Amino acid sequence: MSALNPHDPASPLLLEVENLTMRFGGLTALDNLSLQVPAGKVTSIIGPNGAGKTTFFNCLTGFYKPTEGSVRMHHPQRGPMLLNQMPSYHVARKAGVVRTFQNIRLFPNMTVLENLMVAQHNALQHASRFSLAGLLGLKDYRQAREAALEKARTWLTRLNLLDRADTVTGNLSYGTQRRIEIARALCVDPLLLCLDEPAAGLNPRESAELNELLLYLSREHGKGILLIEHDMSVVMRVSDHICVLNFGHKIAEGSPQHIQQDPHVIKAYLGEEDKDTEEAAA
Amino acid sequence: MGLLITQPKGAAQRLKDGVGAALIALVLGVPMLGLATADVGGALAVITRWPLLAGFVGVVFVGRLFFQWLIDIFSLRKKRREQARPAVAKSRPWLTWIGFAALGLAVMLPIAFSGNRYVIDTATTVLIYVMLGWGLNVVVGLAGLLDLGYVAFYAVGAYSYGLLSTHFGWGFWQTLPVAGLLAASFGLLLGWPTLRLRGDYLAIVTLGFGEIIRLILLNWTEFSGGPNGVNSIPRPTFFGLPFKPDSDDGATFASFFHLEYSPDHRVTFLYYLILALALLTNLFVSRLRKLPVGLAWEAVREDELACKAMGINVTNIKLSAFAIGAMLGGFAGVFFAARQGFISPESFVFSESATILAIVVLGGMGSQLGVVIAALLLVVLPELGRDFSEYRMFLFGAAMILIMVWRPGGIIAKREPTLRLGAAA
Ligand SMILES: Nc1ncnc2c1ncn2[C@@H]1O[C@H](COP(=O)(O)OP(=O)(O)O)[C@@H](O)[C@H]1O
Ligand SMILES: [Mg+2]
Numbered sequence: 261m262s263a264l265n266p267h268d269p270a271s272p273l274l275l276e277v278e279n280l281t282m283r284f285g286g287l288t289a290l291d292n293l294s295l296q297v298p299a300g301k302v303t304s305i306i307g308p309n310g311a312g313k314t315t316f317f318n319c320l321t322g323f324y325k326p327t328e329g330s331v332r333m334h335h336p337q338r339g340p341m342l343l344n345q346m347p348s349y350h351v352a353r354k355a356g357v358v359r360t361f362q363n364i365r366l367f368p369n370m371t372v373l374e375n376l377m378v379a380q381h382n383a384l385q386h387a388s389r390f391s392l393a394g395l396l397g398l399k400d401y402r403q404a405r406e407a408a409l410e411k412a413r414t415w416l417t418r419l420n421l422l423d424r425a426d427t428v429t430g431n432l433s434y435g436t437q438r439r440i441e442i443a444r445a446l447c448v449d450p451l452l453l454c455l456d457e458p459a460a461g462l463n464p465r466e467s468a469e470l471n472e473l474l475l476y477l478s479r480e481h482g483k484g485i486l487l488i489e490h491d492m493s494v495v496m497r498v499s500d501h502i503c504v505l506n507f508g509h510k511i512a513e514g515s516p517q518h519i520q521q522d523p524h525v526i527k528a529y530l531g532e533e534d535k536d537t538e539e540a541a542a
Numbered sequence: 543m544g545l546l547i548t549q550p551k552g553a554a555q556r557l558k559d560g561v562g563a564a565l566i567a568l569v570l571g572v573p574m575l576g577l578a579t580a581d582v583g584g585a586l587a588v589i590t591r592w593p594l595l596a597g598f599v600g601v602v603f604v605g606r607l608f609f610q611w612l613i614d615i616f617s618l619r620k621k622r623r624e625q626a627r628p629a630v631a632k633s634r635p636w637l638t639w640i641g642f643a644a645l646g647l648a649v650m651l652p653i654a655f656s657g658n659r660y661v662i663d664t665a666t667t668v669l670i671y672v673m674l675g676w677g678l679n680v681v682v683g684l685a686g687l688l689d690l691g692y693v694a695f696y697a698v699g700a701y702s703y704g705l706l707s708t709h710f711g712w713g714f715w716q717t718l719p720v721a722g723l724l725a726a727s728f729g730l731l732l733g734w735p736t737l738r739l740r741g742d743y744l745a746i747v748t749l750g751f752g753e754i755i756r757l758i759l760l761n762w763t764e765f766s767g768g769p770n771g772v773n774s775i776p777r778p779t780f781f782g783l784p785f786k787p788d789s790d791d792g793a794t795f796a797s798f799f800h801l802e803y804s805p806d807h808r809v810t811f812l813y814y815l816i817l818a819l820a821l822l823t824n825l826f827v828s829r830l831r832k833l834p835v836g837l838a839w840e841a842v843r844e845d846e847l848a849c850k851a852m853g854i855n856v857t858n859i860k861l862s863a864f865a866i867g868a869m870l871g872g873f874a875g876v877f878f879a880a881r882q883g884f885i886s887p888e889s890f891v892f893s894e895s896a897t898i899l900a901i902v903v904l905g906g907m908g909s910q911l912g913v914v915i916a917a918l919l920l921v922v923l924p925e926l927g928r929d930f931s932e933y934r935m936f937l938f939g940a941a942m943i944l945i946m947v948w949r950p951g952g953i954i955a956k957r958e959p960t961l962r963l964g965a966a967a
Contacts, residue, residue, distance in 0.1 A: 378841040
């Protein structure tokens with residue numbers, strides 16, 4: 261993957277993780293992880309529960325301060341920036357790295373549309389001149405608000421949520437809430453979208469739609485996508501590159517075909533089972 | 543409260559629950575009611591009062607059954623209502639109509655009750671609490687930050703006017719913006735160190751802040767007059783015309799309009815003044831709620847972490863809620879000082895904060911109309927209860943409990959969305 265370079269027009273390098281280590285007391289949740297994430301491609305992180313995948317996202321997005329190592333974002337306009345030194349809201353606002361959560365975190369008492377408008381807070385707040393122009397209803401602000409509504413409507417349509425726009429999100433089904441969370445993240449205009457188990461709890465039809473969405477976002481919109489997922493039907497179909505974690509170590513990396521045949525991966529995933537069968541045989 | 547408000551139960555369970563409560567009453571009642579000491583021929587003797595105890599246990603048993611029955615009815619009804627409720631948030635135009643009707647009534651009130659000073663005075667008090675409720679609603683209802691020291695900002699506003707007017711001769715309208723800014727700075731002062739705190743911890747710190755402000759006012763005698771407070775604060779004038787009996791030094795309100803002087807003029811003027819201030823507050827807060835900052839307040843209440851992931855600077859959002867809430871409290875304080883003409887730390891005790899908070903919670907967190915209804919209840923109920931003298935607070939408490947059982951989310955619990963795609967299209 262050393263072929264990746266920030267100036268390659270087809271898939272410029274977006275994120276560069278170097279020797280990332282995260283320790284919680286005696287527990288090393290991430291151990292010397294290095295990874296490169298390009299734009300316009302889907303990069304997946306897989307691994308058993310407790311492997312450190314969510315911790316990796318938390319380190320990327322400023323929710324945890326990594327013990328060692330660096331996370332560098334190559335912003336096409338603003339140049340390189342170190343995410344591990346930024347507060348979490350800057351990671352989304354300045355670096356354009358936006359995440360979703362493994363256990364969905366919507367604003368449950370607000371409507372779907374309101375959730376999507378909150379995601380556009382910074383642009384709107386700026387246009388409202390810290391509420392002054394907004395209070396007076398000036399034209400600038402009204403236009404910005406129109407634009408924000410239009411963006412929300414676009415993603416609602418794309419994610420098949422338009423008829424839900426004025427519904428309170430807390431009342432909706434799990435699969436729908438997952439889609440809302442993705443739509444909300446898209447409203448922040450991310451360069452890199454980090455999805456933490458977006459297919460968890462989806463039915464087969466919904467997961468097929470998710471596949472299609474991920475390919476659409478990466479191919480048509482050129483967004484970089486970092487995907488944590490257990491559902492192999494999603495991972496193997498959409499990933500361009502897969503990184504396998506086990507106990508915080510990267511044990512393998514490569515294309516889906518390559519990963520499926522990697523002995524380390526097979527062992528990590530089936531290891532426990534193998535032992536059981538051996539014991540049973542003995 | 544755990545004992546009082548319980549899950550709905552079936553009849554058999556209700557009976558069991560009643561017997562349980564009766565048993566507790568019996569155990570507690572034996573030493574407290576069943577046995578008493580009496581002076582029998584100069585010596586202390588223990589006498590028994592079993593009939594009284596039996597009566598007490600009986601009352602507890604029946605009362606508990608009745609209470610459970612009430613809860614069952616209310617929660618059943620609520621469940622039915624919830625099942626019937628469609629998922630899509632419906633627009634409720636009747637709420638707006640109630641709002642306008644209430645406004646009409648408020649404007650007409652001094653005319654309908656002209657000359658009845660008691661009614662107009664009470665209505666003025668209600669409006670002060672409405673304004674305070676709307677201010678605190680920004681902090682507690684919208685931003686979800688539990689503030690138990692709100693009265694501190696009220697005090698800052700009141701003392702700003704009290705001191706600036708008596709020492710430097712500032713007028714009401716001159717002081718208003720300054721006092722608002724000062725209260726807002728105190729809001730930031732409180733907000734800054736407490737940003738990391740949530741829930742109970744935040745409540746305790748804000749409670750302490752309220753007490754600190756009160757204690758400073760109480761003890762810093764050279765500055766605030768200490769327990770004696772600030773006296774002879776000038777009353778607001780009608781565009782420079784004072785409400786005074788005719789005198790030689792200049793025109794008064796009565797002489798200018800060729801009216802017979804009456805102290806009612808001032809009372810009515812103060813009423814309309816606070817009505818105007820409260821309406822401005824309402825307009826301001828309703829507009830803010832629809833702006834990005836208002837939406838962000840609510841989002842912070844709902845999920846702080848998700849806000850950060852959306853690139854929102856949660857610190858600034860919380861500080862803005864504290865500052866704006868405090869500013870509105872400060873405005874109300876200026877009015878209070880002008881109305882009373884005298885202020886002392888006694889007016890800014892914790893129970894005031896608690897009352898304002900009760901208005902917000904009872905009204906339904908975030909609801910503007912709910913605040914009005916709750917303020918009316920909280921001010922008028924104790925007034926109506928005056929005939930019941932010592933039972934007054936008991937009745938008041940019972941009414942509060944019933945309301946919270948009936949509507950756990952407050953009188954107007956349902957949140958109104960700030961925008962709709964249908965309407966926006
Ligand atoms: N805040 C934390 N404090 C202590 N341990 C943590 C914390 N966050 C994660 N861990 C630990 O780090 C390990 C990796 O967790 P996580 O990243 O959630 O795994 P995954 O998402 O791959 O299932 C687990 O052993 C977990 O208990
Ligand atoms: Mg995880």
